Amino acid sequence: MTIEDIALQLTPGIGVKGAAHLIDTFGDARHLFAASEEELTARAGLRPDAARQIIRRRAFADAEREMAYCRRHGITPLAATDEAYPPLLREIPDRPHVLYVMGEAGALSARCLSIVGTRDATPYGQTMCNRLVEGLAERVPGLCIVSGLAFGIDTAAHRAALAAGVPTVAVLANALPGVTPAQHAGVARDILAHGGALVTELHSQSKQNGNFYLARNRIIAGLSAGCIVVESPGNGGSLVTAHQADGYNRTVMAVPGRATDRTSDGTNHLIRNRLAQLVLSAGDVIDALMWDLGTDPATLRAEVPTPELTKDEAGLLACFRTSDPLSVEELAALTGLGAGELATLLIGLELSGAVRQLPGNRYMKTL
CATH class of the missing domain: 1.10.10.10 (Winged helix-like DNA-binding domain superfamily/Winged helix DNA-binding domain)
Known part of the structure; x- marks a missing residue:
C-alpha cells in the first residue's frame, strides 16, 4: 500500500473501473503517477482533463489525511496490488482498488462463502442459516462466512458463524470505524473479537448518501467462491448479489421455501429458472462448489447419509x-x-x- 494507491482512489473523474484499467495498464499506482500526460492519454486512453488531475497530483493532500485517519482508527488499507488483497476479489472487473479493513485481513482470503437474504427473515430462514453454517463449519477447513451485517438473514449468517466458531466478514456500505445499522455494533465487535473482519471500499471523505448498498453487494459476491440466498422476496436486494455472483462466474445457490411464502418468492424463482442450485444441507453446498476437502472422497460423506439436525x-x-x-x-x-x-x-x-x-x-x- 502506498500513498499513490489512495490518491488514485480519491482522484476526481477516476471511477472504480477506471482505476482498475489504469492499474492493469501501468502495473501499480506509483508507475501510474510517474507517467507523462501523453502516456496517460495515448496508452491508457484517459481524457485530457482526467490525465491532468493525475499529473498535478491533486488528490495527494486528501490521501495524506486519509492515511492519518486510518492510523488513528486502526484501519488497514489494502490496494489491489498488495499481496494481502483477497485474490478472488482481484479477479472481478469492477474491483475496488482500495479496501479499508478492521480486524483480521487474512479472513478475506480464506475459503469464503457469502450468505445473503431478506431483512424480514422468518424463523425458517434463521434455522436454515444455522443448519448450513453449522454443517459447513464441521466439514470445511478454513471456512469464512461473508455477508452485509444488515437486518434479517445477513446478521443471522454472521451470528451462525460466530456460534459455530468460524470467522465471518461483514461488508459495509459506510466508512469505518462506523457500523450501519448502529443496532448491530455489538455483532460487529463480536466479529472482530473472533478473528473476522469489517471491510468497506468507502474512505472517510465519502459523501454518505445511502446509495452504496448495491455497490457493496458486488464486493460480497466477489469475495466468495459461492453465494447462497436463504430467503428473498421477488425484488429483494439479495437477488442483485446473486446476479452479480453469477456474472463473476461464482456458484449461486438458493434455499427453497413454501410456494405460498412471500419471503421465498425470490429464492424459488432462482431455482425454478435454473439461476441457482437448490441446497438443503452443508453437503449440497460442498457438492455445488466442488470443494475438494481431502485426498479420500469417502471421508467427505458417509455411505448412508444422515440428516444434519439442530x-x-x-x-x-x-x-x-x-x-x-x-x-x-x-x-x-x-x-x-x-x-x-x-x-x-x-x-x-x-x-x-x-x-x-x-x-x-x-x-x-x-x-
Whole structure:
C-alpha cells in the first residue's frame, strides 16, 4: 500500500473501473503517477482533463489525511496490488482498488462463502442459516462466512458463524470505524473479537448518501467462491448479489421455501429458472462448489447419509418412537411447543428427509 494507491482512489473523474484499467495498464499506482500526460492519454486512453488531475497530483493532500485517519482508527488499507488483497476479489472487473479493513485481513482470503437474504427473515430462514453454517463449519477447513451485517438473514449468517466458531466478514456500505445499522455494533465487535473482519471500499471523505448498498453487494459476491440466498422476496436486494455472483462466474445457490411464502418468492424463482442450485444441507453446498476437502472422497460423506439436525430438531424427532404417524396436535402435547416453533422444526425435519408429511396434517418418521 502506498500513498499513490489512495490518491488514485480519491482522484476526481477516476471511477472504480477506471482505476482498475489504469492499474492493469501501468502495473501499480506509483508507475501510474510517474507517467507523462501523453502516456496517460495515448496508452491508457484517459481524457485530457482526467490525465491532468493525475499529473498535478491533486488528490495527494486528501490521501495524506486519509492515511492519518486510518492510523488513528486502526484501519488497514489494502490496494489491489498488495499481496494481502483477497485474490478472488482481484479477479472481478469492477474491483475496488482500495479496501479499508478492521480486524483480521487474512479472513478475506480464506475459503469464503457469502450468505445473503431478506431483512424480514422468518424463523425458517434463521434455522436454515444455522443448519448450513453449522454443517459447513464441521466439514470445511478454513471456512469464512461473508455477508452485509444488515437486518434479517445477513446478521443471522454472521451470528451462525460466530456460534459455530468460524470467522465471518461483514461488508459495509459506510466508512469505518462506523457500523450501519448502529443496532448491530455489538455483532460487529463480536466479529472482530473472533478473528473476522469489517471491510468497506468507502474512505472517510465519502459523501454518505445511502446509495452504496448495491455497490457493496458486488464486493460480497466477489469475495466468495459461492453465494447462497436463504430467503428473498421477488425484488429483494439479495437477488442483485446473486446476479452479480453469477456474472463473476461464482456458484449461486438458493434455499427453497413454501410456494405460498412471500419471503421465498425470490429464492424459488432462482431455482425454478435454473439461476441457482437448490441446497438443503452443508453437503449440497460442498457438492455445488466442488470443494475438494481431502485426498479420500469417502471421508467427505458417509455411505448412508444422515440428516444434519439442530438440537431442537433432534429432540422433536425423538418423539417419533415408532413408525406410526403423529398428528401436529399429538406432537404439541408431547413437546409443549407452540404452533409457530413446532411448524419451523417440522419444516427442518422435512427438508432433511427425517420426516414426511401425510394427509390430515400428520407426520411420519422416515429414518
